[in-house]
Amino acid sequence: GAGVSQSPRYKVAKRGQDVALRCDPISGHVSLFWYQQALGQGPEFLTYFQNEAQLDKSGLPSDRFFAERPEGSVSTLKIQRTQQEDSAVYLCASSLVTGLEQYFGPGTRLTVT
Amino acid sequence: GENVEQHPSTLSVQEGDSAVIKCTYSDSASNYFPWYKQELGKRPQLIIDIRSNVGEKKDQRIAVTLNKTAKHFSLHITETQPEDSAVYFCAASLNSGAGSYQLTFGKGTKLSVIP
Numbered sequence: 001g002a003g004v005s006q007s008p009r010y011k012v013a014k015r016g017q018d019v020a021l022r023c024d025p026i027s028g029h030v031s032l033f034w035y036q037q038a039l040g041q042g043p044e045f046l047t048y049f050q051n052e053a054q055l056d057k058s059g060l061p062s063d064r065f066f067a068e069r070p071e072g073s074v075s076t077l078k079i080q081r082t083q084q085e086d087s088a089v090y091l092c093a094s095s096l097v098t099g100l101e102q103y104f105g106p107g108t109r110l111t112v113t
Numbered sequence: 114g115e116n117v118e119q120h121p122s123t124l125s126v127q128e129g130d131s132a133v134i135k136c137t138y139s140d141s142a143s144n145y146f147p148w149y150k151q152e153l154g155k156r157p158q159l160i161i162d163i164r165s166n167v168g169e170k171k172d173q174r175i176a177v178t179l180n181k182t183a184k185h186f187s188l189h190i191t192e193t194q195p196e197d198s199a200v201y202f203c204a205a206s207l208n209s210g211a212g213s214y215q216l217t218f219g220k221g222t223k224l225s226v227i228p
Contacts, residue, residue: 033214040221042204042220043202059215091156098208099206100214
């Protein structure tokens with residue numbers, strides 16, 4: 001079946017612009033995670049949804065970051081007033097059984113100029 | 114919170130040799146340990162995982178071992194092939210009703226298999 005998909009794959013934003021990143025999880029997967037991956041580093045946790053409920057947002061770096069999953073399927077990560085330090089690859093992952101076997105999407109590479 | 118240390122950061126082996134990557138974790142409550150392979154510009158790909166009630170798991174040329182007492186786990190790749198070249202990440206998480214199941218990743222090991 002289809003894997004996790006993300007769009008756009010690449011996004012260039014000028015400092016101060018708002019961006020929205022989309023994640024389509026594997027159909028039927030209850031859990032959805034967002035991670036941020038800086039160049040040459042491992043992914044770092046941002047936030048977690050179980051169905052439409054955001055159960056953990058402890059990894060969001062500032063109140064400029066906001067995520068939602070209103071119908072328990074597609075999720076959007078929004079970054080307001082982007083800063084250069086926001087430049088990274090944003091990865092989405094989903095899992096059928098909560099937490100186990102997380103399958104990643106291809107990521108969105110965000111570059112803030 | 115959980116902290117995962119991974120080493121070595123780079124590893125070069127001759128084709129056909131074995132490769133071993135080691136990770137340690139800090140939170141004794143962690144109970145799920147996956148390994149991911151990430152090729153340049155690609156998504157992390159789950160290659161094997163182990164839960165804390167198991168000491169070893171094997172899948173063809175790949176095996177993972179877990180030592181709960183010492184809080185470390187290792188990835189073993191035998192008969193390495195050039196297509197095994199990639200960055201490998203270990204991770205740990207707490208899967209329980211009280212946790213968010215987030216993965217904490219190591220910094221990665223760049224494996225190069227020399228033909």
